[in-house]
Amino acid sequence: METDFLLIGQGLAGTALGFRLKEAGKSVKVFDRPDLNQSSRVAAGLFNPVTGRKMVKTWNADALFPEIIPFYRQVEKLTSKKFLREQGIYRPFLSIEEQNEWMGHSADPSFSQYLSAIHQQSQSPNLHDPFGGVMLKNSGWLDINPLLDGMRGYFGEDLILDQIEASDFQQEDGHWIIKGIKANSIIFCNGLGAMKTDFFDFLPFAPVKGEILEVKQAFSPDYIVNRGVFRVHLGNDLHRVGSTYTWHDLDQGPTETAKKELTERLAGLVNLPIDDYISQKVGIRPATKDRKPFLGKHPERQNVYIFDGFGAKGVSLIPYYSKVMTSFLIRNIPLPREVDIARYFNYI
Known part of the structure; x- marks a missing residue:
């Protein structure tokens, strides 16, 4: 052979x-x-053109993002399955200064292809976003x-x-x-x-351990919320919440420390209690130095x-x-x- x-x-x-x-x-x-x-x-499975604490454009985004949706759509057609979810990502601002900075980005051609809207006011009483936020496009998640x-x-x-x-x-x-x-x-x-x-x-290689929760929680918008933690709606009030990053205890399974961290971060983003914890998963990412x-x-x-x-x-x-x-x-x-x-x- x-x-x-x-x-x-x-x-x-x-x-x-x-x-x-x-x-x-x-x-x-x-x-x-x-x-x-x-x-x-x-x-x-997120694809997000603006990442990190400082909300900067993803490295090499202008080369990467034109390939993402066409590629996965091609594979969907090939397999007769649906796994690509194109969704906006809403990123709340942490200050009025950040809001002003992103108002400036909205006029920048290098950002415009990724920006759907700049919101100067809160988008929901269920969100902690007193300064509004930016809604991104050309984004979403992949059910891998x-x-x-x-x-x-x-x-x-x-x-x-x-x-x-x-x-x-x-x-x-x-x-x-x-x-x-x-x-x-x-x-x-x-x-x-x-x-x-x-x-x-x-x-x-620099292996990174990441943990993710799946929780039941009311409030299911048609967009992903992402600031300090991401929250992806999977249907029926089920949400994927993550992720942690640690370079320690790589051989250890799901931890209470990670569960507590994700729960606290989610509480800082969504003003509603968690109704139920469905699962907690862990993976080791093949990251590099x-x-x-x-x-x-x-x-x-x-x-x-x-x-x-x-x-x-x-x-x-x-x-x-x-x-x-x-x-x-x-x-x-x-x-x-x-x-x-x-x-x-x-x-x-």
Whole structure:
């Protein structure tokens, strides 16, 4: 059995890159262990053009965001499933000064494509937004599990549910032989699993633990509320609330500390009690020290690549960078320096 590319991991990164390569006419095999693929399956799935405490435009947003909705709509059509939710994101202002600053942004062409409206007054008595807020567009969230499950059907027999061990990697006549499959190239798309191999253990992954709640709470607007914590309406007064960020206790499961933190942050955003706690989930994000993903070719090993390190913003980053990576693999178009793993070759 032969293939052009053998991808390790069918999380969001491996799914998108495998799809791009097949669309380009290349043969693909994908190895995956769904029980190890918790980062994608637990992720909140937001795509948000304005992020952070200082409410700045997402890094590289002008390249990233034109790709997001068309890409996921294409995959929806392919799988006959619905998982993309285009929704406005409402971000309350913390001060009158911030309100004035965003009034200025509204006249800035570099921001206008992401701004739906600037509100100078509170949008609901159920919200803590005395200074109003900004309503963003070209935003929303992705229900990742139906996407991954739907794409299993797309890959069909090319998806192999099996664990690969270090001893499985064999080379023969310039090809890789893994569990009976002869591959021209192998690509690691398996999140933190890549960090645990002797291929890419030199890369500075910075794993981040994140916890998310699902709660019952009245007040279900048709937009996402996001400031200090995000609140996504899932239907029937059920909301996803998150997320925490910690670099400690990565092996520990859901914690009361995170539950308390998220509950307190939500109370500072929504002026209503939580009616019920439905679930609490935890995932470890494959983040990086410089918060830029890892794309590129191994400096010494023949035909070994990585497409990984997307952290908490994978939903936004992966549509664009899977296109960039495909062009690199097929047409040898150079990768942008800021994401090319060559930026770390001096540290090997």
